[in-house]
């Protein structure tokens with residue numbers, strides 16, 4: 001320990017200073033009210049770079065990086081005038097010119113009556129800590145910036161053992177996706193879950209439970225209802241289990257509405273007949289099989305009809321291909337008008353069409369098809385200053401539960417052939433269905 005050359009204090013008065021001067025790991029010194037250094041601890045040379053002897057009698061403010069700003073002098077004044085301690089971090093200069101951050105505490109020492117004021121200065125080098133903190137801060141800022149610029153929403157979701165879901169973190173991108181602020185959703189996850197399309201909620205919750213139970217990655221496409229619009233969201237996340245049994249997911253939500261629209265457009269293109277806008281053959285079988293499966297579960301048979309425009313080749317040959325196209329389009333529109341929205345209508349060949357009537361009895365089916373036949377026969381087509389009319393022949397059959405759609409279509413085709421053979425512009429169906437009379441049809 002370095003001793004004061006000017007005066008010696010009593011052991012009682014000096015006890016605190018002595019203990020610190022002997023044991024404090026940083027810089028410790030005693031200065032007078034003007035900041036003149038009276039005593040220094042052994043660590044002072046290591047921390048300041050100044051040999052201890054050279055510091056004694058010098059002003060303590062020589063350690064200040066910026067005497068003009070005078071942080072150290074101000075701190076001293078605070079203690080001297082107010083008789084109170086001062087604490088803060090000061091930027092100090094070592095003897096070699098290097099700068100260090102010193103966590104500084106200046107305390108007035110207890111002194112007897114008539115005694116002059118002395119101050120105990122202790123400094124702790126926090127340069128490395130500050131550097132690490134600054135580095136961490138810069139890293140955090142960069143991470144936040146990167147997360148904010150990601151084309152999606154980053155989240156951390158917790159599921160408690162009893163099933164409650166909480167967003168521990170959700171990034172700012174959320175607002176662009178659904179208009180909600182991240183804080184609102186972190187306060188209450190229900191705000192976001194309430195936007196999930198009603199048909200997707202159960203599958204969303206179930207998929208999260210499965211992911212939590214099996215600790216397998218979660219991936220789901222679901223819809224959000226945002227201000228009357230539907231947004232398609234793709235969610236992906238990896239789960240991890242916590243000691244308390246809760247599950248945490250780190251994941252992303254990406255707005256894939258544009259991609260979904262493109263997919264739907266492509267799907268529409270591959271399933272639609274371009275001339276008439278009706279379903280094509282392939283789409284007919286996709287939808288038809290679903291209707292069959294549904295009817296089979298209910299133990300019902302499904303009316304299936306094949307339709308073919310009569311003498312269509314002659315219409316084409318006489319009035320041209322464009323007139324034939326117009327006839328096909330008009331025929332498709334007439335069919336659509338005569339059917340219910342949930343009936344299946346498709347163009348499966350050149351001038352061949354097929355209809356599946358959903359949830360219809362034999363009599364109902366016959367009535368609907370007869371009305372359609374009559375509407376087609378009554379339709380007038382204006383082509384090159386002439387008015388064209390054409391008719392349609394219809395073969396009707398019933399797809400029994402468990403029977404194949406292909407086989408039923410073949411039977412409907414046979415009935416259609418018979419309708420052509422019997423003179424066209426008529427319906428032929430199973431013999432046990434009797435055609436309703438004309439007053440029933442027009443009703």
Ligand SMILES: Nc1nc2c(ncn2[C@@H]2O[C@H](COP(=O)(O)OP(=O)(O)OP(=O)(O)O)[C@@H](O)[C@H]2O)c(=O)[nH]1
Nearest residue numbers: 308309310311312313314316321324325350351420
């Ligand atoms: N304009 C037009 N014609 C088509 C199209 N697809 C097929 N066709 C024509 O439809 C006609 C079908 O004629 P057919 O199957 O011989 O029979 P049809 O003349 O309708 O006579 P029936 O069926 O016996 O009453 C052919 O001339 C095809 O060229 C199309 O997309 N546009």
